[in-house]
Amino acid sequence: MKTRYAYNIDKCQFVMAAVMLLLPSLLFAHGNRRFINGHWFDGKTFVDQEVYSVEGTLRGQFQGETETVDLHGGYVIPPFAEAHTHEFTATFDAPLDRYLSQGIFYARNLNGVLELTDAVRPLVNNAESVDVAWAGAGITSSGGHPVQIFDAVAAQLKWPPARMRNQAYWIADNEKELSEIWPAILASKPAVIKAYLEHSEEYEKRRKDPAFYGKRGLSPAVLKAVVRRAHAAGLPVSVHIDTAADFRNAVLAGADDIAHLPLEPLTPADAQLAAEKGVWVVTTTLSHRPTPGISDIDSLHAGNLALLRQAGVRVALGTDSSHSVVDEIENVRRLGVFSDLQLLRMATMDSARLVFPKRKIGCLTDGCEASFLVLQGNPLTDFANIHRIDLRVKTGHVLPTPAGALPSIATHLGELLSKHSIDEVVAAYRSLRKSESGKWNFSEPQLNALGYQLLKEGKKVEAVAIFTLNVEMFPASANAYDSLGEALESTGDHDGAIANYEKVLAIAPGNVNATKMLETIRGKKAPE
Numbered sequence: 001m002k003t004r005y006a007y008n009i010d011k012c013q014f015v016m017a018a019v020m021l022l023l024p025s026l027l028f029a030h031g032n033r034r035f036i037n038g039h040w041f042d043g044k045t046f047v048d049q050e051v052y053s054v055e056g057t058l059r060g061q062f063q064g065e066t067e068t069v070d071l072h073g074g075y076v077i078p079p080f081a082e083a084h085t086h087e088f089t090a091t092f093d094a095p096l097d098r099y100l101s102q103g104i105f106y107a108r109n110l111n112g113v114l115e116l117t118d119a120v121r122p123l124v125n126n127a128e129s130v131d132v133a134w135a136g137a138g139i140t141s142s143g144g145h146p147v148q149i150f151d152a153v154a155a156q157l158k159w160p161p162a163r164m165r166n167q168a169y170w171i172a173d174n175e176k177e178l179s180e181i182w183p184a185i186l187a188s189k190p191a192v193i194k195a196y197l198e199h200s201e202e203y204e205k206r207r208k209d210p211a212f213y214g215k216r217g218l219s220p221a222v223l224k225a226v227v228r229r230a231h232a233a234g235l236p237v238s239v240h241i242d243t244a245a246d247f248r249n250a251v252l253a254g255a256d257d258i259a260h261l262p263l264e265p266l267t268p269a270d271a272q273l274a275a276e277k278g279v280w281v282v283t284t285t286l287s288h289r290p291t292p293g294i295s296d297i298d299s300l301h302a303g304n305l306a307l308l309r310q311a312g313v314r315v316a317l318g319t320d321s322s323h324s325v326v327d328e329i330e331n332v333r334r335l336g337v338f339s340d341l342q343l344l345r346m347a348t349m350d351s352a353r354l355v356f357p358k359r360k361i362g363c364l365t366d367g368c369e370a371s372f373l374v375l376q377g378n379p380l381t382d383f384a385n386i387h388r389i390d391l392r393v394k395t396g397h398v399l400p401t402p403a404g405a406l407p408s409i410a411t412h413l414g415e416l417l418s419k420h421s422i423d424e425v426v427a428a429y430r431s432l433r434k435s436e437s438g439k440w441n442f443s444e445p446q447l448n449a450l451g452y453q454l455l456k457e458g459k460k461v462e463a464v465a466i467f468t469l470n471v472e473m474f475p476a477s478a479n480a481y482d483s484l485g486e487a488l489e490s491t492g493d494h495d496g497a498i499a500n501y502e503k504v505l506a507i508a509p510g511n512v513n514a515t516k517m518l519e520t521i522r523g524k525k526a527p528e
């Protein structure tokens with residue numbers, strides 16, 4: 001499965017793990033620094049210059065005492081930013097190491113559970129960690145998306161489903177109800193307001209029909225009221241959408257950004273209107289959203305992104321899944337819509353400005369926050385250099401190399417697959433895991449990501465082999481069984497898929513995706 005909503009509320013264990021992660025960074029001095037022998041990204045190319053970090057801010061000149069740091073010809077870019085995630089809400093594990101190892105310093109959580117977020121807040125938004133902007137609970141209608149998701153989360157937490165109301169979501173079926181909950185929304189101190197549209201062109205048809213539970217959202221009129229109130233409070237509004245009509249209604253309502261690409265083709269007029277209104281669009285090409293009836297999701301996303309690019313719409317990168325934004329960068333690049341320069345700007349400059357619009361980040365000029373990555377090579381001549389990070393600096397603090405910054409075993413296996421059989425590649429994995437366990441990143445997401453990449457390429461047999469290996473390596477992971485179940489179902493092996501989805505439920509009772517998939521597959525197998 002590409003994403004999961006499983007929560008760990010052992011706050012003591014969570015906090016201690018993160019403290020141990022951050023402790024080594026306290027050994028690094030936090031003084032002013034002079035960085036020499038670096039090539040600095042100016043948004044167009046790389047420029048050779050000396051740059052100072054003075055009290056956490058970049059300066060072109062400084063006369064005071066500094067420590068000199070030699071960048072040895074490295075290429076300096078702003079850090080990466082994740083514009084749509086659901087991490088950092090006491091989720092499956094603390095993702096700090098994973099984010100920092102990949103150079104992701106900024107993240108925007110667009111829906112979580114308010115009381116679970118309390119355990120995370122002390123761990124982030126400091127000089128040694130990731131900076132997170134939370135939306136808190138999203139605003140939807142009765143029975144609207146994502147209520148069905150948080151029903152499953154409540155089951156995992158052994159909470160009554162009603163406890164999620166006003167914790168994971170707010171309900172507003174009309175403007176009167178919105179006015180009643182608005183003080184509580186503001187009291188939760190969101191950095192951004194998250195609102196939900198879901199097939200808004202059929203709002204009246206869906207709003208009271210039980211068949212559309214979890215498949216509806218706000219009325220366009222209530223969304224306009226949400227935007228009006230949020231802007232009066234100085235808060236931006238991010239809107240979940242599904243259809244092209246949702247996209248259009250979000251733009252007309254005055255939304256600041258649209259949290260997804262639509263799962264339908266946009267028109268040039270849609271894109272032009274978004275550009276005129278200054279609306280951002282977040283990519284989420286790796287989103288967990290189901291795509292029934294879409295035969296070629298890549299072509300759909302590529303066509304919509306091309307329209308947005310041609311119209312001049314501002315695009316940010318986000319995943320809405322357990323993938324990282326670095327995976328999203330690579331996936332968007334694979335679609336071939338943007339040049340490497342455009343994509344680098346989106347990943348390091350534009351996305352950061354959407355996540356924290358009031359801060360001077362995503363830039364390397366005088367007065368910007370002194371946060372940057374130093375790459376081994378020029379990403380404009382070899383884009384793979386975005387993965388080769390030699391140094392991480394956050395507000396002038398030189399961070400230690402995170403444990404997760406080891407080379408990707410998935411990337412290595414992918415390269416081997418171009419020359420060897422899947423059996424040989426699996427054998428190579430086993431050998432490396434035994435003989436070089438400390439030299440590669442062997443974490444569970446590695447094989448999971450490789451398996452999904454193979455599925456996208458139509459290599460179903462190879463994907464099943466990789467997911468099977470992941471289950472063997474991580475037998476306690478519901479996510480590993482879920483992914484294998486999905487791959488087996490894609491090959492027509494219904495019995496194998498059912499067996500794996502049943503294992504998911506044995507590990508994580510109430511898992512909504514596994515439950516739905518079992519219903520669907522068993523329906524296919526039922527005699528007519």
